[in-house]
Amino acid sequence: MARIPHIALISAVAFAAAVAVATQMNDYLLYVVILWAIFASLAVSFDVLLGYTGYLSLAHGALFGLGAYTGAIMTTRAGAGFWLALPVAGLVTAGVAMVVALIAFRTRGLYFAVLTLGIGLIGHQMFLVASGLTGGVLGFAGIPGPGVPSWLPIDQNLWNTCLALALLLVTFLAAQVFVRSRLGAACIAVREDMTLAQALGIGISRARLSAFIFSGFFTGLAGALFAAINNFVAPESFTVLGTGFQLVALVVVGGMGTLWGPILGAALLTALPEALRMASGYSMLAYGVLLLVFILFAPKGFAGLIQRGAAVLRRPATRKLSPTKEGVR
């Protein structure tokens, strides 16, 4: 708990460094950074639910879309500014997330996953069917971007990047605070052993509900920012199979149950398709193979790899003794 200020400090420095690097990038790289930052903040808040509470939700693709459409509707039809639309999108998404959670938490395990999958599919279909609000399959065009403050001598793309990085920073810090709080501890108890948690009088319903709402809120923020930066959104971006599963992959490849792991996971899985653009016909194939290799050989994700590497560096040689030589006496 005392570590929060440290983490805040380190994160702020990382943020500043990232912004500094971003000023040297071209628009394409900036866009890749934006995608990474948005997906990383999605993944971080998702990990609060998946990694810390132990529930696999496949409804988050739709929640992401809900945030995006709410932001889009706010800034166009309702004529609100971006800075109003953003928190509203977060709150609306959190509200819907709460309803989803109240339904879905009646189940657990694969039932929970499939139930949220169903809800995710309903959500995606709603974006198509409610075309009066969302533009249906044609997409929602003409979403105003987040305007660059007049006193800032930077262009739109750099500003977008700063906002996406800031979102990641805020999400990361909020998640740090959350998982260290009593609620966070209760979430971990739910993940580890629900019956024991109950027997210890831990309010498991409240804990997991708040984890779901927490992730919903930040998912909504990410959605609204995504919509504003792209000026256009379509239901295609919010499918269960695309976004829903991608989030899971980000977190698992990054390393569940650490908050920095998903950020790395997002970096890898965002950079990978871009890096593989060259090999067009084989890029998806390579993506699949890499995912498989990762799961097989780095089951604890990127974070696990790094932790293991660090552990090896920290105590060289001494523990390398053949196990059979270690006596108990």
Added chain:
Amino acid sequence: MLEISDLRAGYGRMAVLHGLDLTAMPGRPTVVMGANGVGKTTLCRAITGLIPVWSGGIRLDGHDITCLSPAQRVRRGIALVPEGRQVFPDMTVRDNLRLGAYLRGEPGPSDLEQVEALFPILADRRRQTAGLLSGGEQQMLALARALMSRPRLLILDEPSQGLAPKAVAQVAEAVQRISESGVAILLVEQNMTLAETVGEWAVVLQGGRAEVEGPASTVLKSGAVEASYLGH
């Protein structure tokens, strides 16, 4: 018939057994004692092939079985009543028993009668799913199931755990009878009552090795067991 020499095994990089020697033979039920966590269960798992052996040898009737799969070991006559209940929770009691005889094909009615005579409660609960039996009932089922394979070496890992005194006495009696029928017994136990009733030969594990060994009557009274419990 079972000879273990210089056995090393463990989990991950942590060794639990450090060169353990042990023999078991019919007509001389062997009890293995030792403090919690000394590696008794690990020994059972290594003998049955559930965990790999790092080095050393396990021989059964003079044949090296160190590298055989669990199934091949069962086929050669080893059966384990594992620690904890380890029954098939969603299957009926009857199906659990049938599985005990898996390698022999379908069990004959006499097999079932035999074990059900030994543990009448199992006859009453034939069609109940095993997971809903009480702890002690499940323990009996596990023992009965092991007998269904007609083992030549029966390993029991703390069978008295969670049993009512009367049931412990029943188990003791059953194990004695099984032993008399020519089955070699390796009994891991902390319950002195059961150890004393059944054991002819006793081994005390300490530090991953068989530290004290001898006729049960001497070893169990010598205080070696108490010492091992305190001395780690």
Added chain:
Amino acid sequence: APALTDEILIGELHPLTGPASFYGIPESRGIQLAVEEINAAGGVRVGDQSQMLRLMTEDDHSTPTAGVAALKKLRAADVRFIIGPLGSGVAPALFPIIDRDSGVTQIVDGTIAEGVTNGRNIFRNQAAVSQYDLAVADLFRSKKYASVAMMTDRFHAGFMGTQPALSETLKSLNATVAAEEYYKLGDTDFSAAMTKLVSLQPEVLLIRGYPAEGALITRQARQLGYEGQVVWEMVSPPSTVLKNISATEMEGVYNCIPPTTEDYIALGQDKALAFDKAYQAKFGTTPGELSTLSYDAVYILKAAFEKAGSTENEAVNAALAAMRPEDVPQLISGYVAHQDGRLFDDVGQVNLRGAVSIWQGEGWVPVPDLAG
């Protein structure tokens, strides 16, 4: 100002992976073929200088996000001329970016969705859905159908975009719209909708989407006892159709779209035959359905460079806006000049009107006497 090099960079943006790659790969290859031909023939004559074309290919996965990333990548490599995309979901995502970027010129060679061109720096040499719909209207006008039921692919942005307008048009032609039902790409069971529809007995069943589902709907409707006229509105070369339904079941079905690559080849058009031959020689497969559009797009650009005598976007845009079909003799597609004689109208759209054809025997046969 662009650097003076002897190369012109052309970017192309098509789905090379995923389900849409069935259309995207041939388009991409059509472009490659044109570029190679042009370079082999000495390149593009800009002013008094010859310049070679260099191609940059990007995969848009047919998704908006990947499409935008691909566009940004092309732009970062200083690509100023772009051909593509195919996907109706991708084009609207690119539109706002390109619309405000005067440093780039785009020719859309794939999507038929409305509203993705501007006539300033975004042009399209593919038809718009509304132009498909003209042929449907022609058919209804001449056959005086009294009622229609529509089945539309609701994942298809193009068809969904004109669904209300088409429905109004048909009503104005005195056809009752008995039902407007929807399905989605990948659906396999249409029995519920077909049962309902058959019970309504509309004179025409109009199917708008892709041929795999089109074939399936046609078949299921017939199996459930539908005896009226089936009309398709979809790009559906016979080779694809016949992979999904038998020729006998297709007999007498109408289709209302502009001719596609296979049609031009079937018609024995010289340039199309040459293209087919070159394509098959290079890639070892048939050229698909839309590849001629992509091929044409390259030649349209070439003509614009030559006419403008410059590779400045502003000049090229102006040349495109003023271009006439006869300025590009290599064109395979049968573009009709707009009334003012230009290839593109004020919003940058070519005139590629749908035509009615009918399935007879093993393929589509034009029905010439309708269009009048």
Added chain:
Amino acid sequence: MLDLFLQQTVNGLALGSTYALVALGLTLIFGVLLIPNFAHGEFYMVGAFLTYALVMAGLNFWLAMALGALAVIALGCLIDLVAFRPLRGAPPLSLMISALAASIILQQTATLIWTSEARTIPTPVTGVLRTPFFIVTWMQVVVMASLILSVAAIWAILNRTRLGLAIRATAQNHDAALLMGISMVQVRLATFAIGAALGAIAGALLGATFPIYPTMGVNPVLKAFVVLVLGGIGSLRGAVLGGLFLGLVEVMVAGYLSTELQDIGAFTLLVLVLLIRPQGFFGTAQVER
């Protein structure tokens, strides 16, 4: 009116039996090995493509289906070997990602081999059965019959053979099954073989009515997961009844409400069912001991 309703009911059952057929293999592999096998959709897809290829090469449909199923069995065992067996004991989530990866790899490989163009296997059984009340194609009858046969076969294998006993035991307690002398390799192979064969057969049969293309397995497998959960995980009866129920609901929603709401209706139903019975129709609630 009644005619229409009967016809829609038949439509629903026909659709539902396709769902159930796909769900069977999925439920088996999940029930025994706890693998949420997303690649089941690709077993289905490869089964369809191989049958197509063989039929095009001139083989009789049924023979082609059998050969295709054999090849898919081999594929299934290979996938198990590469993607799942190394992950024994890993959390279910890793298995799921692994399954997704396998699924992507198979889809992409199929795209490279067969391209993404849609095609349909020529129907082996043509014609329509017309009764006074409803119409059903003979192919639909074949699908329903295959469903019944498959269920009967699996039931018999699981409950009437020693292999079945071993499979069920493994599903419940891996270590204890080993102690019974059950060979894990055998059980895994058998389970994957049966699961893959079911997938391939479903693919061949449905590929004779529906278009086949590399991503054709995605939607059916999502639906099959819904069916699995509706019916109760690991329950064969649940898979069949859940499938039929889902099919009926979809058709009724599409027929009497709107085709646009077909999917929404189906998933809303899922949500409702799980609200009332969180363990599905035939699932058993876990007991805490």
Added chain:
Amino acid sequence: MSLLSLHNLGVRFGGLRAVSDVSLTVEQGQIFGLLGPNGAGKTTLVNMISGLIAPTEGSITFADEAGGPWPIDQAVRRGIVRTFQQTRAFLGLTVRENLRIAGIAAASAPPTDELIAAFHLEPVLDRPAGDLNYATLRHLGIALALSLRPRLLLLDEPAVGLTGAEVDRLAQLIRDWNGRGVTVLLIEHNVRFLMALSHRVAVLDRGRLLFQGTPAECRANPQVIDVYLGRSAEHA
């Protein structure tokens, strides 16, 4: 003063009456022993008192408050805390984290330091609970329950799998905490252990209360000897 009273408590699982018509009273400050053959319904009884399963008949009164049993969280709030027959702890977390998490629901600051000392957890504080040896894990399970400062502690076979010396140590621990005001309901098959600890014992048989009285009376009761202790009662 009575702390817990069961009134005609019973539950059936389908056709099986696992517990029927059990009435008994546990006094404040007592250690109350519960014995019975395997399958008698002891765990089921504890499950009901702690709110893990609902009874089909009967009710309980706790600390003069009628209307129980309550759902598990409310039961904990009233001070009824249980351990499990198969020890439960958060196996993936370290001992320190286990204790921290157990403390979050406690009404007052948990006596964590005392527990660490009393249960000798100091050396293993940073080990994952899943790596602990059996006895330590059992200790941890009880420590987790005690960190809620329960008024009534339900212990389901805490001595299972412990060696003689460990059993003695556990007995001492239970006595200590009982001395500090924790009432204990203890299920155990280790009769010597149970009899030595308990102020009062009850014997369940096939779901029914067979006997209630002092340990000495229990040992001598022929019915108890018959169904539970067996002929070799001298071991007890």
